[in-house]
Amino acid sequence: MSTKIPHGYRLADGTNVDAFLARLPAIMDPIHDLLDARVLAETTLFGLDHLDYRDRARPEAPLQHFAEAWATEQREMSTSYRMQDPQRFELHHGTDPRNGRELVILSVEDDLYRDAFAALPEVEPLSYWNNSDRPKGVSAAQWTGRRDAWLRTVPKTGLGQEMSIWRLRPDFIPAVLALAGQPASPLLVGEAPSLERRADRLSQDVYLTWLVKQSGAIRSEIFRLVGLAFRADRTPLIEAIADALTPASTDLLRDGAGDHRLAAFKDRQDELCLAVYDAAEDDD
Incomplete structure (x- = not known):
């Protein structure tokens, strides 16, 4: 054993x-x-x-x-x-x-x-x-x-x-809910994920959605596409998304205040997703 x-x-x-x-x-x-x-x-x-x-x-x-x-x-x-x-x-x-x-x-x-x-x-x-x-x-x-x-x-x-x-x-x-009532706590902004990490997380969904749309995938193929999206080098997407996100701040966490530029990113997302896809094809 x-x-x-x-x-x-x-x-x-x-x-x-x-x-x-x-x-x-x-x-x-x-x-x-x-x-x-x-x-x-x-x-x-x-x-x-x-x-x-x-x-x-x-x-x-x-x-x-x-x-x-x-x-x-x-x-x-x-x-x-x-x-x-x-x-x-x-x-x-x-x-x-x-x-x-x-x-x-x-x-x-x-x-x-x-x-x-x-x-x-x-x-x-x-x-x-x-x-x-x-x-x-x-x-x-x-x-x-x-x-x-x-x-x-x-x-x-x-x-x-x-x-x-x-x-x-x-x-x-209860401790997490209590902390949510203290938006000015320095721990919150101090432990916030970086723009790059947030962008990496969002880029997975963006790229997977693009792959599904391009392939017209049926349900049985989704898991394969999830793997492709996770393994792909999404650097162009990550960099563009990170530049468009709202930086972490007490105002953002407390009130949702702060501008983002994701609309401008979405105008370019198909081009960026295609670049990620082509690079993956070249590596294969």
């Missing part, structure tokens, strides 16, 4: 687990706040860009509008889906019966959490997998010791299922 624990750790001997967990919010809450701001800024700006491209009116309070839509989507999303609570900090922990040491499996999506957790003085790496070579710097004896520690702690290898679960914010939605 394949065993993969890429984010496994062990707490130092003698660590009081309850006290250790009680310290975590002071360390991880600021990261959670930053990631909340990032997801809210991204959701709002991506949404505004698509509205602008389609010549649709911006909502009067964009942050509130898109935060509420995001919250509804999150509530309806299965907890088994990776994008449900993407800012989560969760860990599974259990005690090695041989030595009383506490083993931890970290379940997070962002490296900011991993780096902060791994830097704690009580924490040592204990990742393990048996489907590829051990990492450099870990001896064969140490690798076997890691395997044995996990097998003792989780003997049925239903990793995480027999361990206690600790979650930083079990109810994560």
